[in-house]
Amino acid sequence: MKKALLFLSLALVLVLGACSSKNEDASKEPEKDGAAKDSGTITYESEDGPIEVPANPQRVVVLSSFAGHVMSLDVPIVGVDSWSKDNPRFESKLKDAEVVSDEDLEKIIELEPDLIVGLSPLNNLDRLKEIAPVVTFTYNKVDYLTQYVEIGKLLNKGEEAQEWVTDFKSRAQETGEEIKAKIGEGKTVSVIENFDKQLYVYGDSWGRGTEILFQEMKLPMPEKVKADALKDGYFALSSEVLPEYMGDYVILSRNSDGDNSFMETETYKNTPAVKEGHVFEAELSEFYFNDPLTLEYQLEFFKENFLK
Incomplete structure (x- = not known):
């Protein structure tokens, strides 16, 4: 009888021990779930x-x-x-x-x-x-390329963004050397936009390809642009003074369906850039950003127009 009681006692201990072990495991499960959940955020x-x-x-x-x-x-x-x-x-x-x-x-x-x-x-x-x-x-x-790296970090893809930045800078600078060799050192470039019947000229960090032309390619801008648009990034113009801000080459961002009547004026037509065919027209809606997709398009645009 004593042996039977001893056996039952041992069995009970084993059962309770197993239950305790299961309860401990069960109590750990939420921690595992929590860890998995935490791994879903940065x-x-x-x-x-x-x-x-x-x-x-x-x-x-x-x-x-x-x-x-x-x-x-x-x-x-x-x-x-x-x-x-x-x-x-x-x-x-x-x-x-x-x-x-x-x-x-x-x-x-x-x-x-x-x-x-x-x-x-x-x-x-x-x-x-x-x-x-x-x-x-x-x-x-921050500068336009650092901005991309920051968004890459936000999206947990910082390394991917940095790899693109390194490659893009190299390609843009190489193209800049080709452009300077083609058009000549010292030739000035302006980026001008016609938006909602208002003309603007841009500095070196306001989209429209300005970052590529002036930061990476180191192409010079006219002194008048440097004086009026570099600090704030842009400067509003009237059509009468537009020739003062047009460089040897002009990137003209405009809405093809908008009012571009300034292009029909003698003031505009008689500028050296227009006469020599050095005005490269871009569609405004495709050109104003400075994200990687747009930058790639802008770089190809500059290759095709400056190096054709």
Whole structure:
């Protein structure tokens, strides 16, 4: 009888021990799940401090001019600003994306984003943060290529972005040497845009290919442009003074369907750049950004026009 009781006691101990072991394992399961969940996020050091964001975002809303940066890294966009949506070169990648702004809170909620990217400052920032993690960038706070690397880090693809930057700088600088050899050292270049019946000339860091021409290729700009547009990035012009800002070569960004009547004036037609066929016309909607997709297009545009 004693042996039977001893056997039962031992069996009970083993059973309780097994149950305890199972309970310990079970208690560890949430930790494993938690670890897996944590591995699905990264911490990005933003302008406003560290922000926890998805490690592999799949539903990004872009409320600014950074759509091309995100698309170039093959990250899906579900909502985008109207300027990016209207870019013909982005059409295929953004065909299913909804047009949204920082005022369209209900529409953004319906898109169920896992990350929101925008220009600083954003309207309704606190309310947007309730929908998804929000990361904003100040335009031109860093140079255009560093901006891409930062967005790469945000999307957990920093190394990929840096590799493209290194390669692009090399190709752009090499093309710049070819252009200078072709047109001659010291020939000046202007980047001019006709937008909504207003003419602008641009410095060296405001899209429209300015970063490539002036930062990478080191092509000179006219002194008048340097004096008036370099500091702020752009300068508004009247058609009467336009010739003063036109270099030996001109990149003219314009809307082909807009009012380009200034091009029919004698003032414009009699400039040396026009007479010598040194005005290269680009479609405004395809040309104003400085994301990698647009930069690649701009570089090819410069090759085709300067080196033809």
